[in-house]
Amino acid sequence: MPTMQLTLGAGQTEPEKVSLLLEILFMLTVLSLAPAIMLTVTSFTRIIIVFHFIRQALGVQQLPPSQVLASLAIFMTVVIMMPVGKQINDTALQPYLEERIGFNEALDKAQAPLRTFMFKHTREKDLSIFYAITKMEQPRTKEEVPTVMLAAAYVISELKTGFTIGFLIYIPFLVLDMVVSSILLAMGMMMLPPMMVSMPFKLLLFVMVDGWALLVGSLVNSFAV
Template identity: 85%
Template structure:
């Protein structure tokens, strides 16, 4: 009985489908609008899409992320815990710390450039110039003159007389080099105490004749104990944040 009912409903549904209005879509080619206003808007949209696609690279280069992730990697190697904490956890913590450190820069960009531009108080070019100023001040504060001079020597460009004459791309490259040096310096200072523990444990095991016992296996609990007793993560996080506020 059920099968007979279904066979009767199929032709009825097909007949009803004939009365449905099927939407249609038509495409047409025509001359584009070449007004300067339209071209300017299209260029602005293209620029914004480019910025969004380069956002990860920008975050890795012109913010505090580089120094933080390098120091975290040194700490993990010094503790000898292999993959603990996981790389994803360290990267997430570095990102959140970057947001906290870069918050004043982001607020300045929003107040001086983004909001006036959205309110149509300033043009796109002026907004772009004002957005660069807080970021340039931050990079200038943590960039060594030696690193900036290196890139000018490589590019054989004329030395600038003022900070305003330094291109942002040149400043960003010098800033990354300075951050790498600073991160490695902090990592070395953190590595020294743990290295001393490894040397002491290795000497004790050698004196006891336990040459077959890996020193790292014995020293790791002592290094973890020392790191926990001094509240290492809190101390390290506070020191890194303060290094950008000096």
């Protein structure tokens, strides 16, 4: 049987070793928070909101399953964030692994592409809300905006954008529900649920226009603006 021994020794006093231990602790913290970071500073939030809206609009409560939608959203997030990830790898990760730059410099360079992406999709109004809450002085340049505050404003902007896209998606299916309901009422079939009759037509419409390809393409293009 394998054995394991634990030993207690004096604390590290050399600055280099203390710095290395702090870097390891920071990396472990980042890895533990990786799911939360992915949900907040990437395109995942908008995509998953729109996917749930389209499922509600179609009237199929459990199809596709939530696991399938989440998996598709993750893959789309990887594709959309690939240019940002490549830039972080080229400017921060690889130079740090090759010991050409220090940890703090690598961290600053890694934030730059991500901050650029978030600024592109963050509204100034959402950012000003957090400055009003914290009573901080309004920044004069983008460099003065803390990354944490930018991430919070980015999430709010993504929530509004996702709900806006979901509302626009809902309108055609809502019109189809109203048409079917009016036809059933005119025929005197008041006991027949309109949703049951309209769902096959909504599915047929969604398949005929190649809805998934159209939806995925539109979502990806919305981040290219």
